[in-house]
Amino acid sequence: MLDSLYEKALKKREQVNQKLGEIGYFEVDASQHWVEYPIKESSRKSNIAAGDGSINKRKFLPFIFYAIGAEGILNTHNGFKRVESSEIDIIAHHKYVEDRLRSYMGIFEIKNSLKMLSQHEVDFFLFDGSILGNLIRPFPIEKEVKEQVKEIIREKYLPLLEEELKSSKVGITSNIFYEEIIHEFKDHTEAMIYLENLENLLVISELMKQNKKIVAISKTSTSTECFNSKIPDMAIFDMYSKKQGYSKPRHSNVSEVKRDFPLHNNFLKSLTFTIFYARLEDYKNILKFELPYYATEKDIKNLLEDIKKISAEGYPLLLKKAHNDVVIRKIDLENLSKILGFQEKSGREMLNE
Numbered sequence: 001m002l003d004s005l006y007e008k009a010l011k012k013r014e015q016v017n018q019k020l021g022e023i024g025y026f027e028v029d030a031s032q033h034w035v036e037y038p039i040k041e042s043s044r045k046s047n048i049a050a051g052d053g054s055i056n057k058r059k060f061l062p063f064i065f066y067a068i069g070a071e072g073i074l075n076t077h078n079g080f081k082r083v084e085s086s087e088i089d090i091i092a093h094h095k096y097v098e099d100r101l102r103s104y105m106g107i108f109e110i111k112n113s114l115k116m117l118s119q120h121e122v123d124f125f126l127f128d129g130s131i132l133g134n135l136i137r138p139f140p141i142e143k144e145v146k147e148q149v150k151e152i153i154r155e156k157y158l159p160l161l162e163e164e165l166k167s168s169k170v171g172i173t174s175n176i177f178y179e180e181i182i183h184e185f186k187d188h189t190e191a192m193i194y195l196e197n198l199e200n201l202l203v204i205s206e207l208m209k210q211n212k213k214i215v216a217i218s219k220t221s222t223s224t225e226c227f228n229s230k231i232p233d234m235a236i237f238d239m240y241s242k243k244q245g246y247s248k249p250r251h252s253n254v255s256e257v258k259r260d261f262p263l264h265n266n267f268l269k270s271l272t273f274t275i276f277y278a279r280l281e282d283y284k285n286i287l288k289f290e291l292p293y294y295a296t297e298k299d300i301k302n303l304l305e306d307i308k309k310i311s312a313e314g315y316p317l318l319l320k321k322a323h324n325d326v327v328i329r330k331i332d333l334e335n336l337s338k339i340l341g342f343q344e345k346s347g348r349e350m351l352n353e
Helices: 002-022 097-119 131-136 147-156 158-165 173-184 188-208 233-240 265-269 297-308 317-326 330-340 347-352
Strands: 034-036 048-059 064-076 079-091 124-128 214-218 245-247 250-253 272-279 287-291
Touching: 048 097, 048 317, 048 330, 064 097, 064 317, 064 330, 079 097, 097 124, 097 188, 124 297, 124 317, 131 188, 131 214, 147 158, 147 188, 158 173, 158 188, 173 188, 188 265, 233 272, 245 297, 272 297, 287 297
Parallel strands: 048 124, 124 214
Antiparallel strands: 034 245, 048 064, 064 079, 214 287, 245 272, 250 272, 272 287
């Protein structure tokens, strides 16, 4: 099989490169958008923390078993300080499971981060991924839930979610009201999803109040807003320069890209994000940065110098460590399943017999 693929690569090399030309890969000029800047390590004493979350699932015939983990790490002169949270549970099979589990992980990760921010002095908290993307992403099934149901949930359960958030407990608070939701609403699954979506938006809102402490970093991005090209902006900048530097910042107001929010609407729509790309070390990967406030180029330079101090190979070590610590592997799920007594074979195991 591999031999035939190598032969195919040799035969199609010219054809594939022709396609690259057709989509404009070699034609975009990034010279007006990229600033080559040798980033020095800052001498400032900044308390920098980082956090990440992980979720994995195992499908059984009658249900889905899932596990969530989140970790925040703060690097101090006395060593690492950690805030860790975890949860396991089951969820019924339905077509919105993937959306719900993604929302669960977001809630869990942000609540864990808020707990660390409340317990420790932190100047910058590094997140893995896009916060703006999570904020403006449409709610699953939002259009399918009746307005009357939405109104009841907002009036009755939203204040309870807000009160619980003050406790700094890390978990999916919506699950506390599962039994009530079942008895109160005929379409209880849709009602639960809407409640979970509100909780997700609520914790993002709370995080945004920490605005100048928050730094979201993505290793990959398909955004094309800088050049309006078929090629992702990150790929264009990577092709243009292999040196340290950053792209000129782009400022995005949430009010321009999102309709009204069901909670904290005025606050969320007032947010401005600063978005830019940067390479911390020559010939290493370009990273995408999102800051939930209006940052100048001077702000960006200072931030990059602070992050460079805790980075290796062009990537923040704390983010890498948080990811490695929190990842939930397949073998972990199998062991957890056995502890809980889930001995029934999953669908995939049946296929492998």
